[in-house]
Amino acid sequence: MQEFIQKLQDLIGIAHVLTDQQAMQPFLREWRGLFAGKAQAVVFPASTQEVSSIVKLCIAYAIPLIPQGGNTGLVGGQISELSNGVVLSLKRMNRVLDVDAQNNTLTVEAGATLHAVRAAAESADRLFPLSLASEGSCTIGGNIATNAGGTAVLAYGSMRASVLGLEVILPNGEILNIMSHLRKDNAGYDLKQLFIGSEGTLGIVTKAVLTLAPRPKAWAAAWCAVASPEAALILLKQMQNNFAQELTTFELMPKIGVEMVARHIPNAKTPLQNDSAWHVFIETSSSRSAAQITLMPELEQAITAAFDKNILQDAVLAHSEAQRVHFWHIRESFSEAQKHEGGSIKHDVSVAVAHIPAFIAEASAAVCALFEGARPVPFGHMGDGNIHFNISQPVISNTSDFLAQREAVNACVHALVRRYHGSIAAEHGVGRLKRALLAQTKYASAYALMQQLKQALDPQNTMNPHAVL
Amino acid sequence: MQEFIQKLQDLIGIAHVLTDQQAMQPFLREWRGLFAGKAQAVVFPASTQEVSSIVKLCIAYAIPLIPQGGNTGLVGGQISELSNGVVLSLKRMNRVLDVDAQNNTLTVEAGATLHAVRAAAESADRLFPLSLASEGSCTIGGNIATNAGGTAVLAYGSMRASVLGLEVILPNGEILNIMSHLRKDNAGYDLKQLFIGSEGTLGIVTKAVLTLAPRPKAWAAAWCAVASPEAALILLKQMQNNFAQELTTFELMPKIGVEMVARHIPNAKTPLQNDSAWHVFIETSSSRSAAQITLMPELEQAITAAFDKNILQDAVLAHSEAQRVHFWHIRESFSEAQKHEGGSIKHDVSVAVAHIPAFIAEASAAVCALFEGARPVPFGHMGDGNIHFNISQPVISNTSDFLAQREAVNACVHALVRRYHGSIAAEHGVGRLKRALLAQTKYASAYALMQQLKQALDPQNTMNPHAVL
Numbered sequence: 001m002q003e004f005i006q007k008l009q010d011l012i013g014i015a016h017v018l019t020d021q022q023a024m025q026p027f028l029r030e031w032r033g034l035f036a037g038k039a040q041a042v043v044f045p046a047s048t049q050e051v052s053s054i055v056k057l058c059i060a061y062a063i064p065l066i067p068q069g070g071n072t073g074l075v076g077g078q079i080s081e082l083s084n085g086v087v088l089s090l091k092r093m094n095r096v097l098d099v100d101a102q103n104n105t106l107t108v109e110a111g112a113t114l115h116a117v118r119a120a121a122e123s124a125d126r127l128f129p130l131s132l133a134s135e136g137s138c139t140i141g142g143n144i145a146t147n148a149g150g151t152a153v154l155a156y157g158s159m160r161a162s163v164l165g166l167e168v169i170l171p172n173g174e175i176l177n178i179m180s181h182l183r184k185d186n187a188g189y190d191l192k193q194l195f196i197g198s199e200g201t202l203g204i205v206t207k208a209v210l211t212l213a214p215r216p217k218a219w220a221a222a223w224c225a226v227a228s229p230e231a232a233l234i235l236l237k238q239m240q241n242n243f244a245q246e247l248t249t250f251e252l253m254p255k256i257g258v259e260m261v262a263r264h265i266p267n268a269k270t271p272l273q274n275d276s277a278w279h280v281f282i283e284t285s286s287s288r289s290a291a292q293i294t295l296m297p298e299l300e301q302a303i304t305a306a307f308d309k310n311i312l313q314d315a316v317l318a319h320s321e322a323q324r325v326h327f328w329h330i331r332e333s334f335s336e337a338q339k340h341e342g343g344s345i346k347h348d349v350s351v352a353v354a355h356i357p358a359f360i361a362e363a364s365a366a367v368c369a370l371f372e373g374a375r376p377v378p379f380g381h382m383g384d385g386n387i388h389f390n391i392s393q394p395v396i397s398n399t400s401d402f403l404a405q406r407e408a409v410n411a412c413v414h415a416l417v418r419r420y421h422g423s424i425a426a427e428h429g430v431g432r433l434k435r436a437l438l439a440q441t442k443y444a445s446a447y448a449l450m451q452q453l454k455q456a457l458d459p460q461n462t463m464n465p466h467a468v469l
Numbered sequence: 470m471q472e473f474i475q476k477l478q479d480l481i482g483i484a485h486v487l488t489d490q491q492a493m494q495p496f497l498r499e500w501r502g503l504f505a506g507k508a509q510a511v512v513f514p515a516s517t518q519e520v521s522s523i524v525k526l527c528i529a530y531a532i533p534l535i536p537q538g539g540n541t542g543l544v545g546g547q548i549s550e551l552s553n554g555v556v557l558s559l560k561r562m563n564r565v566l567d568v569d570a571q572n573n574t575l576t577v578e579a580g581a582t583l584h585a586v587r588a589a590a591e592s593a594d595r596l597f598p599l600s601l602a603s604e605g606s607c608t609i610g611g612n613i614a615t616n617a618g619g620t621a622v623l624a625y626g627s628m629r630a631s632v633l634g635l636e637v638i639l640p641n642g643e644i645l646n647i648m649s650h651l652r653k654d655n656a657g658y659d660l661k662q663l664f665i666g667s668e669g670t671l672g673i674v675t676k677a678v679l680t681l682a683p684r685p686k687a688w689a690a691a692w693c694a695v696a697s698p699e700a701a702l703i704l705l706k707q708m709q710n711n712f713a714q715e716l717t718t719f720e721l722m723p724k725i726g727v728e729m730v731a732r733h734i735p736n737a738k739t740p741l742q743n744d745s746a747w748h749v750f751i752e753t754s755s756s757r758s759a760a761q762i763t764l765m766p767e768l769e770q771a772i773t774a775a776f777d778k779n780i781l782q783d784a785v786l787a788h789s790e791a792q793r794v795h796f797w798h799i800r801e802s803f804s805e806a807q808k809h810e811g812g813s814i815k816h817d818v819s820v821a822v823a824h825i826p827a828f829i830a831e832a833s834a835a836v837c838a839l840f841e842g843a844r845p846v847p848f849g850h851m852g853d854g855n856i857h858f859n860i861s862q863p864v865i866s867n868t869s870d871f872l873a874q875r876e877a878v879n880a881c882v883h884a885l886v887r888r889y890h891g892s893i894a895a896e897h898g899v900g901r902l903k904r905a906l907l908a909q910t911k912y913a914s915a916y917a918l919m920q921q922l923k924q925a926l927d928p929q930n931t932m933n934p935h936a937v938l
Contacts, residue, residue: 245714446646450658
C-alpha cells in the first residue's frame with residue numbers, strides 16, 4: 001500500500017495527502033458521533049484533472065473512494081468505514097467561478113460552501129434559494145449529491161430544481177462535461193439527474209452551473225397557534241389560496257417543542273402565550289415590486305380572516321426584521337433544544353401533505369404505546385409533506401433504556417410510513433444509516449433498477465461503496 | 470411471423486391488433502409527412518399487464534417495439550421505420566384515475582390526452598400548466614417521454630417539473646412501480662428522471678402521478694413593439710423584476726412573422742400598427758387572491774414605464790378576455806402561417822437567454838449569406854432561451870431550390886448553436902430526425918454515458934430502436 005500512497009502524493013503533492021490518524025480525524029468522524037470512520041488516507045485535490053487522476057489510481061489499486069463535502073451529512077453518506085478507504089475532500093476546490101446576473105446563473109466548484117454561494121448570489125442582487133442550518137460548512141457538491149432540502153422547498157423545490165449543469169468524474173475516472181447554462185434542452189437523456197441525489201455512488205461532482213432566483217424584495221411573517229394538525233392543514237390550504245407561490249414557509253411545530261426551545265436556548269422566548277397544542281410559522285416573500293407595499297397588510301388580512309373562521313386560535317405578526325429573525329431562531333433551534341431533553345429517536349419521513357394529521361396522530365399513539373411517557377416532537381415542513389418525527393425520552397426515565405428501544409420505535413414508525421406510501425428518507429438521504437431500510441422498503445423492481453444503474457456505471461464498486469445500496 | 474401475430478392476438482384480443490396496411494396508416498404516418506412508417510402490427514393494449522406481456526413477447530421474438538402516444542411528435546420519435554416493427558399505441562389506456570385537490574395531484578393513464586388532464590384539473594379548480602397547441606391529440610405519456618415544453622415553461626418548467634410518480638414497463642417487460650405522491654423523497658436514486666425525456670427508448674410509461682398548480686385567478690396581457698431583440702431582452706429583465714414568477718409568458722416574434730399570420734390566418738389582425746421590427750407578447754397571471762384587483766393596473770404601469778424609458782415603441786393591453794385570446798391566436802398561428810409562404814427550414818434551438826439577440830443576428834446574417842433572399846422568422850420563448858429559428862424561402866424563388874439547401878442551412882445554424890453552447894434540440898427532442906446530429910454535437914463522454922444507460926437497461930435494443938441514439 002505504500003506504493004499507492006506514494007502515487008497519490010506524486011499526483012497531488014505530499015501536503016495534500018493526509019495519512020496520520022490524528023490529522024485525519026476531522027474527516028473521519030461524523031459530527032453526531034454515529035459513525036466512527038476509518039481510512040488509509042484523506043486527499044485534497046485542487047482540480048478536476050486531479051480528481052480524475054485519483055479516481056483512476058483508486059480503480060487500478062481497487063481502493064474504495066468516499067467523496068466528502070462539508071462532512072455535515074446526517075446519514076453517514078460521507079463517512080469511510082473501510083480501513084483501506086480513501087476520503088476525497090473537495091475542500092480545496094471552493095471557487096465561485098462566475099455569477100451572471102443577465103442569465104441568472106452561477107458557476108461554482110463543488111467544494112464551495114452553501115454560504116459562499118448564497119453570498120455571491122446576493123452580491124449580484126439574486127437569491128440562491130437553498131437554505132440549511134449548516135450553510136457555513138456544507139458544500140454545494142454535497143448539496144447536489146444529497147439533493148438537499150431545507151426550509152425553502154415549498155417555494156423553490158429541492159436542490160435538484162436549482163441545478164442546470166454539472167461536471168462529474170465518472171467511476172471510470174473520465175470527466176463528464178454537462179456544464180449547461182440552458183433552461184430548456186431535450187437533446188438526449190438528462191444525465192445530470194442521475195448524479196443529483198445519488199450520494200456520491202455514481203460519480204464525484206466537481207463543478208456545477210446553478211440557477212438563481214430573483215431576490216425577494218419583501219417578507220412578512222406570522223407565528224400562529226392552532227388546535228391541531230388538521231387545523232394547520234386547513235390553514236395551509238387557505239394560505240396557499242391567498243398567496244400561491246409567495247407562501248415560502250409553512251412550518252408546523254408542537255407546543256412541547258416550542259417550550260423545549262424556550263427552556264434551553266438563549267433569547268428564544270415563545271412568541272405567543274396560548275394553550276393550543278400546535279404552532280405554525282408562516283412566511284410570505286416576494287420579488288414583485290408591488291409586494292413591498294402590499295405583502296404585510298395582505299398577510300395580516302389573511303391571518304385575521306383565518307382567526308375569524310376559527311382556523312387559528314391566536315397569532316402574532318413580525319412587525320420588525322428582528323422579530324422575523326427571532327421566529328426563524330426558534331424554528332431552527334429545535335434540534336439543539338431536544339438534545340437538552342435527554343435521548344431522542346428521530347425519523348426523517350414524508351407522506352402526502354393531506355395525510356400529515358392522520359400520520360402524526362397514529363405514529364404518536366403507536367410510539368407512546370410502545371414506550372410509556374415517550375414525548376413525540378413531530379415538526380417540519382408541512383407544505384411539502386416532510387415531517388421530522390422525533391421522539392424525546394420520558395422526563396423521568398433512563399436515557400439508555402429509552403435508546404435501547406430505538407429499533408422497535410424505528411420499525412413502528414417506518415411501518416406506518418409504508419402504510420401511507422411515504423418515504424423513509426425524505427430529506428437527509430440514505431447514506432449508510434438507512435441502507436438496510438432502503439432494501440427492505442423499496443419495491444423490488446425499483447431497488448433492482450438502482451442496483452443495475454450502479455453496476456452499469458461502477459462495476460468495480462469504487463464509488464462510495466456501502467452507501468445507499 | 471404468423472405465430473408472433475397470433476400470440477399478440479391471444480394476449481390482447483384480435484380486435485386490438487392491426488396488421489392491415491391501410492388500417493395501420495394513421496399510426497405509421499407522421500403528420501407532416503417527414504417519415505413514411507412501416508410496421509407489421511399496431512397494437513392497443515388496455516392495461517399495464519397487457520403492455521408488460523407485449524414487451525415480453527417482443528423480447529422473445531426479437532421484435533422492435535415503438536411506443537406511441539398521440540402521434541404528434543415533430544422529430545419522428547413515435548414512427549416505426551422497420552417492416553418487422555410493432556407500434557404500441559397507448560390510446561386505450563386513457564383514464565384519469567384520480568384528482569386530489571387536497572394533495573394537488575392527478576393520477577392518470579399514459580394515453581389520456583393533455584386536454585383531458587387539463588380539463589380534469591380545471592374541474593377541481595386547479596391548473597395543469599403544460600400547454601401545447603396539440604393538446605387535443607397529444608398524450609400525457611408522450612408529454613412525459615419527450616419532456617414537453619410549450620409556452621408555460623417560463624413560469625412552470627417543462628413536463629419534468631410536473632411529474633411526481635410513474636409506472637413504467639421496463640425493456641425486460643417488468644413493471645416498475647414508482648407511483649409516488651410525495652413532494653420530497655430522497656430514498657435512493659430518483660428513477661423517474663431516467664424515463665422523462667428519454668423518448669421511449671428506456672421503457673414505456675403506462676401511468677403517472679402529476680402535480681397540479683393553483684388555478685390562476687387573474688390574467689393580464691400586452692402586445693408590444695420593440696426595436697430589436699436587445700430591447701426585448703431589456704424588457705424581459707424589467708418585467709421579471711416587476712412580476713417575478715407571475716410573468717408567465719414572454720414570446721418574441723419578428724414583425725415579418727406577425728404579418729404572415731395576418732395575411733393567411735382568419736381573424737388574426739396585427740394588434741398594433743407600428744414599424745418596429747419585433748413584437749413581444751407578454752402575459753402575467755397569478756393565483757394570489759389580491760391579484761384579481763391589482764394585476765392589470767400593475768402591468769399597465771410597467772408597460773408605461775418601459776415606454777417612458779424607450780424600451781418599447783408601442784404597446785396595447787388586452788382589455789377583454791376576447792382580446793387576450795386574440796393575442797394567443799396570433800402567437801399560436803405562426804407555424805400554420807408559414808406554410809402559406811412556401812418552403813421553410815426549421816430549427817428548434819436554445820441558447821442562454823442573454824445570448825438570444827447575438828444569436829439571432831448572427832444566424833440570420835449567416836443564413837441570408839448562404840441563400841439570398843431567405844427570410845428568417847425566428848420566434849419563440851425568449852424567457853427560457855428557446856428560439857424556433859425558422860427560415861421561409863425567398864418570395865420569388867423556387868421551393869425545391871430552397872429546400873435543396875436544407876442540409877447546408879442546418880449545418881450553418883447548428884454550428885452557431887454549438888459555438889454558443891446551445892442545444893440543437895431544445896424542445897421537440899431528438900427522435901429519428903436529429904439522431905445523427907446528436908452524435909455529432911454531444912461531448913463524447915456524455916454520448917457514451919447515454920449509450921451505456923441504453924445498453925444497461927435495454928441490451929437487446931427492443932425499445933424504440935434508432936430513436937435518440
